[in-house]
Amino acid sequence: MVRIAFSERPGRHERHFIRKLDNVLFPRPIQDFSDEDLLDVQRMDHEELLVFLQSLRQLVGKAATLKPNEETEVILDLKSELEKHYEQACGLTDNQSANKQAIAQLIDVIMATVQRNAAGDSLAEQELAEESLARKTHFALLESPLVADLLHPQSVIEADELSAVLLTDPEDFVRPALELFDIDQRRLLTEDMQALLDSHGLKDAGMRERLNWLRTAG
Incomplete structure (x- = not known):
């Protein structure tokens, strides 16, 4: 029987669906599924993409109508919205x-305007340089689909699934996702992972190797 194929580039709902397939470490694993189950998550990802594209078009329209002497607050609000859309794009199908x-190019254009307005103000110039570096670092982390999934305002990853995700993704x-957690959070997570593996009696060498790596990573 031919089944519905998984997407070549799944969105966040299908990604999480795939994570849970026959994965006993998840509190609610998916051990059997129908074509309709898979179609449902693919449909959610497609609908999310359509909403995103419509919203992005509106943002681009706003950017195109900015006045040369536009108020700084308006410019910065638009930049903030563009950054959110970049973050969202990283998790889409x-x-x-x-x-x-x-x-990214629109953000660069906006920031060039802000930088021109800040010319001569050494403190403002320094803050803008630091912001630019932070944005570059953040965007680099978002190349990991897991980072995008974790940072989504309505993340599909539940709190009680995080250990399973970090052990099996x-x-x-x-690796980039670890940057989202501080030292204490990582320690608690690895303790949870140890307990999770022990509770299932898993002696899998790969899992134990992953846990040891997570304990020392960073």
């Missing part, structure tokens, strides 16, 4: 490279 590039997704 399909290839969002073009949209992300367009958003690809290492190159998890």
